[in-house]
Amino acid sequence: MPDSGTSPLRSALPGTALRPPLPTGPSLPFGPGARTSVPEPAAAAPAGAGAATVPGPNPALDRIVRGPSGMGTAVLHPARREGPPVPSAAADPAAAAVPSARPGTEAAAAEGRPIPGLYHHPVPEPDPVRVAEVSRRIKRWAVDEVEAYPPEWEDQFDGFSVGRYMVACHPDAPTVDHLMIATRLMVAENVVDDVYCEDHGGSPVGLGGRLLLAHTALDPLHTTAEYQPLWAESLLSDAARRSYRSAMAYFSEAATPSQADRFRHDMARLHMGYLAEAAWAQTDYTPEVWEYLSMRQFNNFRPCPTITDTVGGYELPPDLHALPALQRVIALAGNATTISNDLYSYTKELKSPGKHLNLPVVIAEQEGLSDKEGYLKAVEVHNELMHAFEAEAAALAASWPDPRMLRFLRGVAVWVDGNHYWHMTNTYRYSLPDFW
Ligand SMILES: CC(C)=CCC/C(C)=C(\C)COP(=O)(O)OP(=O)(O)O
Numbered sequence: 045m046p047d048s049g050t051s052p053l054r055s056a057l058p059g060t061a062l063r064p065p066l067p068t069g070p071s072l073p074f075g076p077g078a079r080t081s082v083p084e085p086a087a088a089a090p091a092g093a094g095a096a097t098v099p100g101p102n103p104a105l106d107r108i109v110r111g112p113s114g115m116g117t118a119v120l121h122p123a124r125r126e127g128p129p130v131p132s133a134a135a136d137p138a139a140a141a142v143p144s145a146r147p148g149t150e151a152a153a154a155e156g157r158p159i160p161g162l163y164h165h166p167v168p169e170p171d172p173v174r175v176a177e178v179s180r181r182i183k184r185w186a187v188d189e190v191e192a193y194p195p196e197w198e199d200q201f202d203g204f205s206v207g208r209y210m211v212a213c214h215p216d217a218p219t220v221d222h223l224m225i226a227t228r229l230m231v232a233e234n235v236v237d238d239v240y241c242e243d244h245g246g247s248p249v250g251l252g253g254r255l256l257l258a259h260t261a262l263d264p265l266h267t268t269a270e271y272q273p274l275w276a277e278s279l280l281s282d283a284a285r286r287s288y289r290s291a292m293a294y295f296s297e298a299a300t301p302s303q304a305d306r307f308r309h310d311m312a313r314l315h316m317g318y319l320a321e322a323a324w325a326q327t328d329y330t331p332e333v334w335e336y337l338s339m340r341q342f343n344n345f346r347p348c349p350t351i352t353d354t355v356g357g358y359e360l361p362p363d364l365h366a367l368p369a370l371q372r373v374i375a376l377a378g379n380a381t382t383i384s385n386d387l388y389s390y391t392k393e394l395k396s397p398g399k400h401l402n403l404p405v406v407i408a409e410q411e412g413l414s415d416k417e418g419y420l421k422a423v424e425v426h427n428e429l430m431h432a433f434e435a436e437a438a439a440l441a442a443s444w445p446d447p448r449m450l451r452f453l454r455g456v457a458v459w460v461d462g463n464h465y466w467h468m469t470n471t472y473r474y475s476l477p478d479f480w
């Protein structure tokens with residue numbers, strides 16, 4: 045059943061109205077190559093009214109949660125959504141029908157229907173001016189700077205709508221330059237997944253070697269003078285490595301050393317997940333549900349929300365990031381977003397060659413359920429993960445009222461919501477099964 049109550053996280057952090065960044069990282073502009081700056085569009089219009097007051101354990105927490113108020117401060121509340129989560133569409137096949145694809149219309153208002161019963165939070169329509177600018181710049185980067193894809197894949201690149209994706213996920217990015225950090229990484233991560241692992245020439249065979257060498261674009265080789273140039277040259281030898289190398293260079297310019305290290309660690313986790321998935325494909329092994337969930341905790345969106353502070357222009361200190369309670373919150377958020385992908389990409393993956401594992405498929409097979417029952421149980425798993433994420437994030441926010449912690453938690457939460465929005469509205473890429 046869809047929930048319609050207010051989530052604990054959003055009760056504790058209504059609008060997490062922290063001021064946009066007092067950057068602590070390197071100053072902008074950053075990254076190799078000159079980038080022209082465009083006038084910054086106003087932040088997306090906040091959806092709610094004034095900030096809520098939350099009884100807090102101390103006045104400082106209250107102030108942080110309440111955020112700035114008074115004339116002109118509305119803009120300081122990135123993507124506030126004061127309302128309760130929208131109950132998912134009624135179990136009505138018409139409501140779940142999928143509109144036609146509209147590739148190349150990145151800045152247009154988005155369509156799409158949520159999965160019936162899926163617990164989620166709506167987001168304001170991403171700022172179209174930012175979407176248009178990010179879309180323009182990312183294409184220039186992909187085509188001219190790193191040659192990420194051949195011309196015949198242009199429709200798929202446009203259909204991916206990465207500009208809309210990243211603007212929706214990072215409403216508190218202070219500038220388009222900041223948004224570009226996340227956008228390049230998102231494209232690079234998908235290039236590696238497509239051309240090494242999946243349906244654009246990827247294969248499980250030999251994946252470990254390819255991934256490890258690509259990982260050195262993120263975590264460089266330190267070796268002797270004889271071998272160093274050979275390695276450096278290898279980073280330009282395919283689209284995956286060129287994309288990782290360049291996206292990481294821009295990211296590292298903006299990130300503190302500890303943020304860059306955090307990201308490398310998250311990418312190593314991701315690559316370990318790819319390898320388990322590939323090994324199971326090679327041996328035709330269908331994992332138990334808990335085994336699948338373990339693999340998917342690594343083959344996961346985690347590296348995306350965890351850069352929210354770099355993209356927001358501030359730093360969550362490493363000691364706070366390492367807290368077990370925050371690690372659990374991050375893992376739950378990553379798992380909820382990734383299972384959401386399993387649900388939205390279900391029909392796409394059914395059509396792909398061979399057996400593509402995702403949570404509905406694994407549940408149906410391992411628990412002797414019909415396809416529909418497996419899918420609906422996967423929706424419940426997703427919802428439980430979302431509730432756990434929100435409850436634990438709210439508890440952490442209350443017990444650790446450091447403004448950077450609160451802003452980071454809010455950043456992860458809005459990333460989760462933006463990710464859902466993108467999946468729901470990406471009707472070029474995804475369509476819903478006929479289960480309602
Ligand atoms: C952006 C990023 C870090 C991606 C890494 C893992 C990944 C590609 C996903 C979590 C998405 O899952 P999937 O491979 O199933 O993607 P599609 O369903 O093909 O969109």
Ligand SMILES: [Mg+2]
Pocket residue numbers: 385386389390393402
């Ligand atoms: Mg998928």
